[in-house]
Amino acid sequence: MFRALTPYLLVAPLIIFIEVxxxxxxxxSLNLSVRHWDFLSPTMPFVGLENYETLLSSRDFWxxxxxxxxxxxxxxxxxxxxALAVASYLVRETLPSRLLRAAFFLPSVTSAVSxxxxxxxxxxxxxxxxxxxxxxxxxxKVPWLQDPSxxxxxxxxxNTWKQLGYDVVIYIAGLQAVxxxxxxxxxxxxxxxxxxxxRVTVPLVMPTTYFLLVISVIEAFQVFTIVxxxxxxxxxxxxxxxxxxxxxxxFTLFDIGQGSALAVLLFVFLIxxxxxxxxxxxxxxxxxx
Amino acid sequence: xxxxxxxxxxxxxxxxxxxxSPVLYSIWISFExxxxxxxxxxxxxxxxxxxxxxxxxxxxxxxxSIIVSGLVTLLGITIATMAAxxxxxFQFRGGDLLFGATVATLMIPSHIxxxxxxxxxxxxxxxxxYAGLILPAVSNGFAAFFxxxxxxxxxxxxxxxxxxxxxxxxxxxxxxxxxxxxPAIFSMGLYIFITEWNNYIWPLIAVGKDDLFTLQIGLARLxxxxxxxxxxxxxxxxxxxxxxxxxxxxxxxxxxRHLVRGITMGAIK
Numbered sequence: 001m002f003r004a005l006t007p008y009l010l011v012a013p014l015i016i017f018i019e020v021x022x023x024x025x026x027x028x029s030l031n032l033s034v035r036h037w038d039f040l041s042p043t044m045p046f047v048g049l050e051n052y053e054t055l056l057s058s059r060d061f062w063x064x065x066x067x068x069x070x071x072x073x074x075x076x077x078x079x080x081x082x083a084l085a086v087a088s089y090l091v092r093e094t095l096p097s098r099l100l101r102a103a104f105f106l107p108s109v110t111s112a113v114s115x116x117x118x119x120x121x122x123x124x125x126x127x128x129x130x131x132x133x134x135x136x137x138x139x140x141k142v143p144w145l146q147d148p149s150x151x152x153x154x155x156x157x158x159n160t161w162k163q164l165g166y167d168v169v170i171y172i173a174g175l176q177a178v179x180x181x182x183x184x185x186x187x188x189x190x191x192x193x194x195x196x197x198x199r200v201t202v203p204l205v206m207p208t209t210y211f212l213l214v215i216s217v218i219e220a221f222q223v224f225t226i227v228x229x230x231x232x233x234x235x236x237x238x239x240x241x242x243x244x245x246x247x248x249x250x251f252t253l254f255d256i257g258q259g260s261a262l263a264v265l266l267f268v269f270l271i272x273x274x275x276x277x278x279x280x281x282x283x284x285x286x287x288x289x
Numbered sequence: 290x291x292x293x294x295x296x297x298x299x300x301x302x303x304x305x306x307x308x309x310s311p312v313l314y315s316i317w318i319s320f321e322x323x324x325x326x327x328x329x330x331x332x333x334x335x336x337x338x339x340x341x342x343x344x345x346x347x348x349x350x351x352x353x354s355i356i357v358s359g360l361v362t363l364l365g366i367t368i369a370t371m372a373a374x375x376x377x378x379f380q381f382r383g384g385d386l387l388f389g390a391t392v393a394t395l396m397i398p399s400h401i402x403x404x405x406x407x408x409x410x411x412x413x414x415x416x417x418x419y420a421g422l423i424l425p426a427v428s429n430g431f432a433a434f435f436x437x438x439x440x441x442x443x444x445x446x447x448x449x450x451x452x453x454x455x456x457x458x459x460x461x462x463x464x465x466x467x468x469x470x471x472p473a474i475f476s477m478g479l480y481i482f483i484t485e486w487n488n489y490i491w492p493l494i495a496v497g498k499d500d501l502f503t504l505q506i507g508l509a510r511l512x513x514x515x516x517x518x519x520x521x522x523x524x525x526x527x528x529x530x531x532x533x534x535x536x537x538x539x540x541x542x543x544x545x546r547h548l549v550r551g552i553t554m555g556a557i558k
Contacts, residue, residue, distance in 0.1 A: 017427050022394050095293045111504075
């Protein structure tokens with residue numbers, strides 16, 4: 001009798017925590033998204049889809065969606081291309097390549113707050129490292145984080161710098177799974193390095209690329225810390241990414257209904273992406289080229 | 290082992306240091322006096338660290354980060370290991386469903402639970418407490434999944450031998466499974482610890498009392514309360530930033546291989 005209960009007792013703590021802090025919140029978000037509430041008032045009247053309508057007709061939402069999409073479209077291919085190039089240099093197990101892998105990987109486990117603070121300094125107009133370097137080359141001061149056309153690029157740079165090493169490590173794992181004979185065969189055929197890279201390496205690491213593509217898009221749509229520290233969404237909304245908007249609506253304007261509606265929309269979008277990811281990973285490689 | 294080409298090793302070091310130069314330079318600045326920083330004269334001091342601890346609350350923030358990340362790791366790895374053992378070794382009604390629900394949490398973006406969890410903790414009176422910081426971070430579906438895969442690779446004959454000797458399931462878990470799975474448990478524990486150490490958005494929402502700030506919140510505040518561009522006391526801020534990254538940095542240098550292995554395995558989930 002007690003024996004039969006054992007597995008349930010073993011999984012109970014985990015399942016209870018998952019239930020309370022992950023699954024129930026999805027339902028509460030749905031419920032809150034169709035209500036009016038400001039955290040304080042005693043009632044939360046049902047308002048149907050009004051919050052969604054307000055959101056979809058607000059300039060802020062479309063601006064955030066635009067900014068976040070631009071961020072994703074620019075930063076993801078950049079990250080992947082750089083990472084694959086770096087990974088193919090560092091794929092061998094030698095001391096220099098292990099040292100470099102560690103150096104590239106370090107930022108991905110470092111505090112995003114610290115990185116954001118450090119890069120706020122690096123890109124600060126009057127005392128920053130970048131403008132100091134530009135000054136020695138005879139250029140004037142660039143207001144990196146105050147210029148709406150530059151600020152998003154700075155965030156893309158910082159995010160790429162932080163995440164690159166993770167992508168590199170994953171690509172190395174993917175590259176090491178490619179059978180060496182394929183390279184040897186390509187070399188025997190007199191393939192030139194770049195040619196072999198394009199015709200052999202790139203197609204063979206396609207599954208890894210798909211995986212990284214989807215997780216980095218998902219990540220791009222959830223970027224918050226560097227925005228919150230470096231620009232607070234500014235200047236003039238130029239870096240007001242979706243989770244930053246969610247934070248502002250929910251926790252500084254205390255519009256719970258609209259904040260929840262935004263959370264639900266973002267949730268649906270990211271789940272669809274995740275489902276694509278699990279299909280891709282579940283599938284085997286197609287060795288065609 | 291092949292002899293390494295010293296030139297390549299040197300080149301790798303230079304490129305690596307160049308890549309990390311913003312962070313390395315920020316650590317350098319944290320040892321400069323404010324005057325040295327603005328005038329460029331070489332003058333070094335520990336004063337910024339002293340001020341971060343005495344004028345600001347950084348000793349307390351450091352302690353809070355250690356307590357919160359430590360407890361999240363301890364609780365998280367314990368319940369994940371227990372569940373992983375059940376999922377790997379027991380056939381039970383609903384087991385597949387519960388395992389599915391655990392794995393599905395990997396796909397659920399955390400922003401969806403921010404507002405509801407805030408409300409739950411407010412109702413329970415747990416905002417501005419350690420419990421409020423810790424509880425929402427304890428369940429880790431990835432760790433449970435990862436450990437379940439690992440435990441499945443352990444020969445079942447070992448369990449059976451222990452049961453023959455009259456061991457209970459808890460004894461089998463503790464005496465047979467945990468010792469063998471130690472590397473995997475260690476990797477996952479490290480992964481949970483670092484993730485929690487660097488967590489920003491949840492502590493930002495869940496605590497408003499200075500005495501409960503983690504390092505991440507303390508650093509963000511310190512940077513922000515500085516009035517504006519140019520007036521920032523960079524040496525002080527960089528000292529606080531160094532305090533924030535140093536524990537993970539030191540840990541990373543010690544156990545880089547474990548960490549990379551854990552994370553690579555995670556990608557092939």
